[in-house]
Amino acid sequence: MSLKLLPKEWQIWLHDNVAKGCSDNSILTLMLKNGFKLPIATKALEDVRLGEVVVASRTEQARPSVAIERNSIVCEDGHEVRVLTHMKAPYTVYFEHVLTDAECDEMVALSDSQLKDSTVVDMALGTSVAHAHRTSTGCSFKRAEWPLVDRIEQRLASLVNWPVAQGEGLQILRYEQGGEYRAHHDYFDPAYSGSQKHVEQAGQRVGTVIMYLSDVDEGGGTSMPNIGFEVRPRKGSALFFCNVDEYGAIDPMTLHAGVPVVKGVKYIATKWLREREF
Numbered sequence: 001m002s003l004k005l006l007p008k009e010w011q012i013w014l015h016d017n018v019a020k021g022c023s024d025n026s027i028l029t030l031m032l033k034n035g036f037k038l039p040i041a042t043k044a045l046e047d048v049r050l051g052e053v054v055v056a057s058r059t060e061q062a063r064p065s066v067a068i069e070r071n072s073i074v075c076e077d078g079h080e081v082r083v084l085t086h087m088k089a090p091y092t093v094y095f096e097h098v099l100t101d102a103e104c105d106e107m108v109a110l111s112d113s114q115l116k117d118s119t120v121v122d123m124a125l126g127t128s129v130a131h132a133h134r135t136s137t138g139c140s141f142k143r144a145e146w147p148l149v150d151r152i153e154q155r156l157a158s159l160v161n162w163p164v165a166q167g168e169g170l171q172i173l174r175y176e177q178g179g180e181y182r183a184h185h186d187y188f189d190p191a192y193s194g195s196q197k198h199v200e201q202a203g204q205r206v207g208t209v210i211m212y213l214s215d216v217d218e219g220g221g222t223s224m225p226n227i228g229f230e231v232r233p234r235k236g237s238a239l240f241f242c243n244v245d246e247y248g249a250i251d252p253m254t255l256h257a258g259v260p261v262v263k264g265v266k267y268i269a270t271k272w273l274r275e276r277e278f
């Protein structure tokens with residue numbers, strides 16, 4: 001089943017090259033040069049040679065989406081959110097007033113006593129490890145752990161048209177001066193063996209919503225360096241992007257970073273949206 005873990009372009013490329021009669025050696029050499037790990041590449045090639053047909057052609061896949069033709073969206077709970085900026089690719093929307101000031105303050109209060117040093121996912125093992133690239137403290141809430149968390153999750157589900165059941169629990173991060181989260185992708189990269197167990201569990205992380213729970217005096221934006229874009233944290237606003245393109249392939253343009261905080265304290269709540277029930 002490794003073939004399904006590859007971005008769609010690579011699935012097509014693999015099929016085409018096997019059909020053309022290319023040798024295993026030439027196919028694997030090129031895949032390794034492009035960052036795929038040998039076990040994943042070998043298994044995917046084996047899948048194709050065994051006749052697993054995953055892609056006959058590129059077909060559009062369901063992914064979270066926003067009614068961006070409107071300048072403001074009234075969510076199912078009656079809360080009105082304003083659309084400030086959007087981009088088609090990577091599919092990105094910046095919203096204002098996703099949360100009220102009181103909701104932001106309550107989220108901060110709920111998390112403050114539980115914050116611990118943040119970790120990242122080890123690409124090879126798929127486990128959580130501490131890393132110098134992520135200097136923040138954080139905690140997570142189970143889905144609907146608190147009435148407020150439940151309300152926010154329902155609101156986000158109607159805002160980005162994606163079922164609550166396909167969302168991970170909210171993760172809260174707190175960055176002090178100098179705190180940052182260096183450039184990374186939120187999707188599980190099939191090139192790394194540690195991704196497989198996450199993808200098997202609930203599918204790809206198809207979308208990300210980063211909600212800003214505090215204003216920050218200086219720095220602390222979220223940047224997308226591959227497209228030269230940065231949003232500044234504003235209490236109650238949120239940045240949403242799809243980690244996959246319209247065909248379901250991972251989108252490297254979603255590389256993003258939490259820019260170092262220069263002055264002030266930055267709090268965010270992040271919601272990751274999965275392909276299947278989480």
Ligand SMILES: O=C(O)CCC(=O)C(=O)O
Pocket residue numbers: 181186210220221222223256257258259268270
């Ligand atoms: O702190 C930020 O602005 C970015 C956070 C982030 O990248 C994440 O939670 O995945």
